[in-house]
Amino acid sequence: MPEPIVSIRDLNKTYKGGYQALKNINLDIYPGEIIALLGPNGAGKTTLISTICGINQPTSGTVTVGGYDTVRDYRETRSLIGLVPQELTTDSFETPWVTVSFSRGLFNKPKDPAYIESVLKDVALWEKKDNKIITLSGGMKRRLLIAKALSHEPRILFLDEPTAGVDVELRRDMWRLVHRLRENGVTVILTTHYIEEAEEMADRVAVIANGEITLVDEKQALMQKLGKKQLILDLSQPLEALPESLPDFDLKLSEDNLQLIYTFESQGERTGITRLMEALRDEGIQFNDLRTAQSSLEEIFVQLVEEA
Numbered sequence: 001m002p003e004p005i006v007s008i009r010d011l012n013k014t015y016k017g018g019y020q021a022l023k024n025i026n027l028d029i030y031p032g033e034i035i036a037l038l039g040p041n042g043a044g045k046t047t048l049i050s051t052i053c054g055i056n057q058p059t060s061g062t063v064t065v066g067g068y069d070t071v072r073d074y075r076e077t078r079s080l081i082g083l084v085p086q087e088l089t090t091d092s093f094e095t096p097w098v099t100v101s102f103s104r105g106l107f108n109k110p111k112d113p114a115y116i117e118s119v120l121k122d123v124a125l126w127e128k129k130d131n132k133i134i135t136l137s138g139g140m141k142r143r144l145l146i147a148k149a150l151s152h153e154p155r156i157l158f159l160d161e162p163t164a165g166v167d168v169e170l171r172r173d174m175w176r177l178v179h180r181l182r183e184n185g186v187t188v189i190l191t192t193h194y195i196e197e198a199e200e201m202a203d204r205v206a207v208i209a210n211g212e213i214t215l216v217d218e219k220q221a222l223m224q225k226l227g228k229k230q231l232i233l234d235l236s237q238p239l240e241a242l243p244e245s246l247p248d249f250d251l252k253l254s255e256d257n258l259q260l261i262y263t264f265e266s267q268g269e270r271t272g273i274t275r276l277m278e279a280l281r282d283e284g285i286q287f288n289d290l291r292t293a294q295s296s297l298e299e300i301f302v303q304l305v306e307e308a
């Protein structure tokens with residue numbers, strides 16, 4: 001395992017009014033990974049990100065970024081981080097070239113036109129570099145936010161709800177962009193309400209509920225461990241009710257009485273499918289077609305939050 005780029009130890013945050021927004025968080029984030037923070041509204045995602053960025057002070061515990069402490073060595077840690085806000089606050093009459101160059105200057109980095117050029121090309125805004133921001137489309141403005149956040153060559157990029165309110169096509173563009181950034185060695189930490197987004201982008205998923213990390217795992221492992229599979233049978237004849245001879249099976253009848261849905265553990269040693277087939281044959285139940293489906297991260301997530 002490489003050294004973590006972000007290391008969070010026993011982190012607690014209680015706001016002035018007494019509300020404890022983070023409870024004993026421990027998390028390591030590794031260079032070059034994409035980690036998604038998933039959680040319902042008010043779970044503590046923004047508080048966690050602000051604390052990693054050093055904008056918020058921990059009540060207790062520590063956060064290090066690139067080996068530096070976010071409180072003691074604020075300048076160093078902040079310069080390793082690119083923070084992409086949800087909205088653009090830049091002067092709309094500037095151009096992408098000027099605003100991205102200016103952002104770099106804020107971090108006291110020497111001018112580097114070749115780097116600014118590569119960033120603008122990465123986010124597909126090179127053609128627009130001299131246009132006024134006010135004339136850019138919504139998707140272009142979002143990409144400009146990312147370019148600004150990358151202007152000082154950070155090693156970590158925070159994306160807060162990167163595609164909220166963006167149409168499907170732009171969302172896909174954004175996902176591709178994030179994958180490209182990772183290929184360039186950037187670590188990406190994103191918050192999202194869209195499970196599909198985590199499913200598409202993340203290598204690892206951390207679920208936050210009530211200020212606690214309730215689960216962290218590789219996305220694939222998570223889907224395998226918690227995922228259930230379903231076998232869906234299209235019946236030749238509608239069934240009035242589930243046959244009483246089949247109580248051992250997790251079976252449901254669809255509302256139109258034309259499908260039988262059998263749910264089983266995808267990791268189980270035995271799926272029970274052979275036994276089910278025999279039982280159906282004994283009952284004289286016939287079907288025209290069958291297929292399997294895997295539960296999505298969305299279903300898994302809903303299940304987790306309900307249990308929390």
Ligand SMILES: Nc1ncnc2c1ncn2[C@@H]1O[C@H](COP(=O)(O)OP(=O)(O)OP(=O)(O)O)[C@@H](O)[C@H]1O
Pocket residue numbers: 015016017019020021039040041042043044045046047048
């Ligand atoms: N400055 C503050 N003072 C007091 N309480 C706060 C402050 N900021 C956030 N909180 C509270 O801390 C909790 C976590 O808030 P946070 O913004 O971190 O959640 P979140 O997971 O980012 O939610 P969302 O998905 O809605 O953005 C909430 O109950 C919120 O009301």
